[in-house]
Amino acid sequence: MQFNNKNIIDKLTEGEFLNHEEWMILLGELSDDDQSYLHEKAAEVARMHFGNGIFVRALLEISSYCRNNCYYCGIRCGNKNAQRYRLSKEEILECCKEGNILGFNTFVLQGGEDPHQTDEWIVDIVKSIRQAYPDKAITLSVGERSHEAYLAFKEAGANRFLLRHETRNDDHYLQLHPSSMSAEKRRDCLMTLKHLGFQTGSGMMIGSPGQTDEYLYEDIRFLEHLQPEMIGIGPFIPASNTPFENCSAGSAEKTTLIISLLRLRFPKALIPATTALSSLCHNGMEQAILAGANVVMPNISPAEQRKKYSIYNNKKSTGAESAQQMQQLEERLNAIGYHINYDRGDYNTFY
């Protein structure tokens, strides 16, 4: 017999502290009925803070070169079949120009840790965007860098930084990354970003090889410690020519479960409906929003490069995932009772 666990969901909704046992029940033992209840509560909390508007961010994938060799990632340096490109300053500014015309107020620059895109180069890019668009938010997602580099990015005008912690558990981290990388180093970077005053995003994949509910519990505890302004949650999806190419993908159901739990635990956080979830199932975006997500990040990279940023197989960059298809995005949001909100959407700015 399955117990009714709505009382635990109610406690979480009320902001009460949950113990380990309660979290483990939420992570692994909810009935379908309880899960629907959880999603409803989470979407309600999101609407309470953000209304029915969904923030949009223009996503530029600035390089598919990477010096790291993460086992899950399609653009790891060890993948000799990966197609490589890097955007020039001119191309990036061109994308921003288009993003501006399309109405975006946040630019997200994401990429592999490309040795050619040095700290100085990033600073120059940020300064140029800042100069051209004094009022827009600039988000960076360019991996692990030094304290000095993060400080220089901040002073150049970057407002936000995305760096998923990937997994809080050190053993699990070593199952996902070569030993040259460390979970602690990544956490240090996150703490630095927070201290420098970046709106900081973290998060993890759902269903990555070796992941357990206990590890997810540790992830949630870590996020409680970090207090991120943004939380990115998407399913693991295998990428060809990586050590995990034959592993199975994470589930959409577990992904939306975690989105809802995090929405209730971090009511004001900016939580995207990730491209990974949309790539896994055709209505992934809607599912995420109805589970409490409140951001989408349409791709604005040059069309000919998009398919090369192949961090996992069959990654979507068309339709509602494309910045050139905002009408389609609006229609899909309208169909579930939501609409695009073109505001900057900083943390703590509520409508």
Ligand code: SAH
């Ligand atoms: N180099 C940057 C950006 C990485 S890409 C950084 O280190 O932050 C952004 C995120 O995509 C990663 O943090 C990872 O969680 C996710 N990702 C990478 N490979 C993936 C895969 N195979 N399936 C799903 N998500 C993946």
